Amino acid sequence: MMDQLTAAAAEHGARMAARLEAAGTAPALAGITRARRRRVAGGAAILIPALALGAWAVTTVVGADPVEPATTDTPVEITEDPLDIQLSGAIGRGDYPTMQALIDLGVYLDHQGNRPFTATAMENCDVTAFQILEEAGAPRTVREVWRYDDEALRVAIGRCDSDVIARIVDPVTAPRLSDTTMLQAVDKADDAALTVLVSAGAPLEGAGDWSTVAYAALHGLDDRVDLLLDLGADPDVTIDEGPLIDYVREHGSARAIAAVEAAREAS
Numbered sequence: 001m002m003d004q005l006t007a008a009a010a011e012h013g014a015r016m017a018a019r020l021e022a023a024g025t026a027p028a029l030a031g032i033t034r035a036r037r038r039r040v041a042g043g044a045a046i047l048i049p050a051l052a053l054g055a056w057a058v059t060t061v062v063g064a065d066p067v068e069p070a071t072t073d074t075p076v077e078i079t080e081d082p083l084d085i086q087l088s089g090a091i092g093r094g095d096y097p098t099m100q101a102l103i104d105l106g107v108y109l110d111h112q113g114n115r116p117f118t119a120t121a122m123e124n125c126d127v128t129a130f131q132i133l134e135e136a137g138a139p140r141t142v143r144e145v146w147r148y149d150d151e152a153l154r155v156a157i158g159r160c161d162s163d164v165i166a167r168i169v170d171p172v173t174a175p176r177l178s179d180t181t182m183l184q185a186v187d188k189a190d191d192a193a194l195t196v197l198v199s200a201g202a203p204l205e206g207a208g209d210w211s212t213v214a215y216a217a218l219h220g221l222d223d224r225v226d227l228l229l230d231l232g233a234d235p236d237v238t239i240d241e242g243p244l245i246d247y248v249r250e251h252g253s254a255r256a257i258a259a260v261e262a263a264r265e266a267s
Contacts, residue, residue: 083102086102087107118133118134125160127167130168152168154181169197174197185212186215186221207234207238214247217251217260226259
């Protein structure tokens with residue numbers, strides 16, 4: 001019996017060596033990858049031949065003479081943890097090969113609890129990680145409502161400089177950004193970042209509802225009142241509380257009132 005197994009193994013190894021010599025290792029490695037995906041998805045234990053440079057391994061034959069297994073080098077180490085947890089960790093480490101490997105394995109990208117993976121990338125202002133995720137189809141938000149709440153951008157606004165914001169702001173969705181996002185930008189972003197957002201089409205007010213100028217005046221951000229008006233904020237807009245000028249006269253400083261009145265006269 002052992003002689004038959006040994007002869008069969010030698011014959012199989014010779015065939016595989018000839019196949020690898022003709023086609024190279026790429027097809028074999030691709031087959032290994034596909035098999036691993038099936039194993040992860042189905043939870044089934046699949047015997048995967050380990051092929052490299054014509055070598056082969058028999059690892060499950062009870063009583064067989066020991067045969068030194070061949071190894072296939074892989075650039076990443078996938079653990080037994082849930083794939084989404086591994087992906088979150090890889091994003092935090094800036095481990096792009098592991099990120100890509102997990103994406104290739106089919107990690108669910110639509111959301112990470114109540115926060116998208118793209119927002120996790122922006123915790124470190126990591127544009128490369130963000131782009132890898134977006135190209136794979138990861139969303140920017142898990143709370144799409146009629147006002148678009150770009151959660152990844154909101155994290156960037158709070159933590160990153162204008163260069164990062166310029167690289168991730170989406171001109172398609174920028175005009176629909178929520179008042180929450182824009183009021184945060186008035187409060188947290190520097191002048192350059194705020195200018196980038198507005199240049200991409202982000203709104204400065206919602207007629208009949210809200211105004212960045214009203215928010216800035218209420219909170220004593222007089223420099224921002226000036227900047228927002230310079231960027232094109234409407235000094236004649238009517239918000240939920242009434243005409244903007246009335247609101248600013250009630251809640252703003254003398255400087256803010258003067259700025260809005262001057263903008264109204266110039267418009």
